[in-house]
Amino acid sequence: CHQKFIGEAPVNLIFCIDWHRNRRWAELEKAPYSAQNSFRHFWIAFQDVIIAAQNICTAADAMGLGSVYIGTIMDLGYFGDIRKMFELPDGVFPVVLLCLGYPKMRPKPRKKLPVDIIVHNEKYNDPSDSKLLEAFSRKYPDRKFEINDERIGYIEKVCRRVHGDGFALKCLDEIKKRGHINMAQYYFGLHYMADEMPEGNEKFVKVTEDAGFGWFREYRFKGD
Numbered sequence: 001c002h003q004k005f006i007g008e009a010p011v012n013l014i015f016c017i018d019w020h021r022n023r024r025w026a027e028l029e030k031a032p033y034s035a036q037n038s039f040r041h042f043w044i045a046f047q048d049v050i051i052a053a054q055n056i057c058t059a060a061d062a063m064g065l066g067s068v069y070i071g072t073i074m075d076l077g078y079f080g081d082i083r084k085m086f087e088l089p090d091g092v093f094p095v096v097l098l099c100l101g102y103p104k105m106r107p108k109p110r111k112k113l114p115v116d117i118i119v120h121n122e123k124y125n126d127p128s129d130s131k132l133l134e135a136f137s138r139k140y141p142d143r144k145f146e147i148n149d150e151r152i153g154y155i156e157k158v159c160r161r162v163h164g165d166g167f168a169l170k171c172l173d174e175i176k177k178r179g180h181i182n183m184a185q186y187y188f189g190l191h192y193m194a195d196e197m198p199e200g201n202e203k204f205v206k207v208t209e210d211a212g213f214g215w216f217r218e219y220r221f222k223g224d
Contacts, residue, residue, distance in 0.1 A: 006070065009099040014073070014082070015053045017045045019212070020091035036091050039215035049095045056098060066103035073097045079207050090212025111139045136183070145181040145190075155181070155189040162194045 006012060019036045026033035035041045057067045073082060073094050082094055112118075117127060117135045127135070145151070152172065159168035171189075175181055181190075188194045205216045 003070070005068070006097070006099055009068075009101045011100040013053075013056065013098045013100065014086065014094050015049045015096050015098065016088065017042065017049055017093040017095060018091070019045075019093075020089045023091055034219070034221070036212055037214040037219040042093075042213065042215055046095060053096055053098050056100075060100055064102065065100050066106075068099045070097035070099065074204070074207070080210075083211065088211075093208070093211055093213065111141075113139055140183040143183040143186075145183075145186045147175060147179070147181060151181060151190060154193070155185060158189045158193050158195045 022035060023033050025031075053069070057069075060067050072078070073096060079094070082088070083092075086094075088094065113135050116125075117132070152175070155175070156168050156172060159171045171185065175185065208216065
C-alpha cells in the first residue's frame with residue numbers, strides 16, 4: 001500500500017468475511033448453502049466485519065494505543081498477494097487492515113463538518129450552496145494551493161476525461177480567476193483523482209469471483 005508505517009507497526013490485524021467456514025460446516029452436515037453467491041449476505045457480513053474492527057479500535061484507544069485503518073487492502077495490486085500470503089481459501093474476503101501501536105504523540109483531532117450538515121432529522125436536509133461552501137471552508141480553512149504547470153496539466157486532463165472540454169475550460173478559468181487551486185480542485189483533481197476512481201471496476205468483479213464470491217452475476221441453482 002506504499003505506506004511505510006504498516007511494516008513498522010507492532011501489530012497488524014486483517015478482518016475478513018469468512019464464508020469458507022460456514023460452507024464447510026454445511027457440507028459436513030449435508031445442508032444446502034449459497035451465501036457466497038448472495039450480495040445481500042455479503043453486505044451484511046461486510047458491516048459486521050467493520051463493526052468488529054471498530055470495537056477493536058475503541059478498546060485499543062482505551063488502553064492508550066493508536067490505530068489506523070487501511071481500506072486499500074483490496075486494491076488490485078495487493079489483493080491477490082494478500083490472499084496468497086495468508087493462505088486465504090475461497091470464500092474468505094479480506095475487508096480491512098488495522099494497524100495498532102503506541103503513538104509517539106497524540107495527533108490533534110481533525111476539523112470536521114458541523115453537525116447540522118452531516119446529521120439529518122426525519123428527512124435529508126440539503127443545505128444551500130452558500131451554507132455548504134461555508135461548512136467546507138471551515139473544515140479546510142485557508143487551504144489554497146499554488147498554481148504551476150504540472151498541477152494545471154493534471155487538473156485539465158482529469159476534467160477533460162471526466163466531464164469533457166467545456167468543463168475543463170470552466171475549471172481552469174475558475175483557477176485563473178481565484179489565483180490558486182482550491183481544496184475541492186486539489187482533492188478531486190490532484191489527490192483522489194476523479195478520472196482514476198472508477199478505473200478497474202471490472203477487475204474488482206474478477207478478483208471477488210476469484211475469491212469464491214459469485215454475487216455479481218445472475219446465480220442459477222443446479223436444480224433449476
